[in-house]
Amino acid sequence: MRMRPTLSWTPPEDLPAGTTDLGPVTDALGAGGVLVLSGAGISTESGIPDYRGEGGSLSRHTPMTYQQFTADPQARRRYWARSHLGWRTFGRARPNAGHRAVAAFERHGLVEGVITQNVDGLHQAAGSRDTVELHGSLARVVCLTCGAFTARRDLAVRLEEANAGFRPVAAGINPDGDADLSDEQVGDFRVVPCVACGGVLKPDVVFFGEAVPRERVEHCRRLVREASSLLVLGSSLTVMSGLRFVRQAAQAGKPVLIVNRDATRGDAHARARVALPLGPALTAVADRLGVPLGDIDRSSA
Incomplete structure (x- = not known):
């Protein structure tokens, strides 16, 4: 599968609306076994712009x-x-509250791993250990x-x-x-x-038009198979490199939850899309679960 330079997507009118209810995300994380799929939206609070959100660089x-x-x-x-x-x-750039929350959930055994479409290394800088950089670094x-x-x-x-x-x-x-x-x-x-x-x-x-290494894709597919649920954070899922994992999880009957302010190409496969800023949303979930975010920052390591 190759990444195609298809850079725009118009949401159909019949997509389910976003919600501000964090209950489904809290429940999924509380049950553990969550696999995170993150996109550019999780890094905007670190000063790195998004491609497709409001004011996106595209x-x-x-x-x-x-x-x-x-x-x-x-x-x-x-x-x-x-x-x-x-x-x-x-x-x-330094990790923000969203990155720190994901790392904290991992430390507490609630998140089994992270697949990130980002190339900024901020998940690892925040302390996440089981991170697959889908598009490299x-x-x-x-x-x-x-x-x-x-x-x-x-x-x-x-x-x-x-x-x-x-x-x-x-x-x-x-x-x-x-x-x-x-x-x-x-x-x-x-x-x-x-x-x-x-x-x-x-x-x-991985540039647009270049293939994601097959062994990396297969590793991610295995992570989806082993996960209890898939939590998408800050991705529009416009390109197939991330959307295929959402489709895989949904076809296997695994809950898919999305936290993204704008509609995504994966909304039709999701139990819910929470339309809230990621940092505050994940911080609120961490508070509900009693998970301290900590202050781990290995950006200079």
Whole structure:
């Protein structure tokens, strides 16, 4: 299955309405065995924008596709200039109450694992241990020639050295860590090669148009099979990479609960969609269950 660059979805009129009742979510977590599927909406309270919510970045930004990145050196130049600038902000983001609540539920044995569509690493920074990064992580870089992995922070140092004085002002930062820059602002930004073989470097994330690794998908399918219920947090479920797990859970008769302010493509499969901000909603659920959020933050680890 490939991620297609289908970036918009119009909810049909007959979708069930959202609710503000946290009872179903509280009951599911209280029973344990919950698998969390999270999207960009859980990170908005950490300063990382959503793609599709109110003010979402898709109104001004189309994510890079794998085909563009691999085929066009100028497209790679634009990507790395924008991503390098975005990393300065993106890399400083810290977990919010939503991330801390998920980690607390896991510590107390209520959440069995997390599948995240995000590439920001904030679940792990909050203390979640059993996390599958479905679309990869911006904290790693891979060489498309030799397959070597390096840390993004090391690449950032090399790009700083190769582009001294690169300080454009971006119009905004996107959920993929990409900053909004014009071609004039990108200018003659220098892209650096792999230190091992001189090959092309790419962030270790799944671009639109690229396949999610099959073994990763199968691992997630197994997690859905083993879970008692599926809790979707902050995802519109517009792309199939996340929606397929909702469909799998529903077809197996497992409860699907969604916390997302806007309608999602998975609402028809859900027992309920709670239309509340994630941080306050999950904090309220934690209070009802007597689960302290704690202050774990491993962002600098």
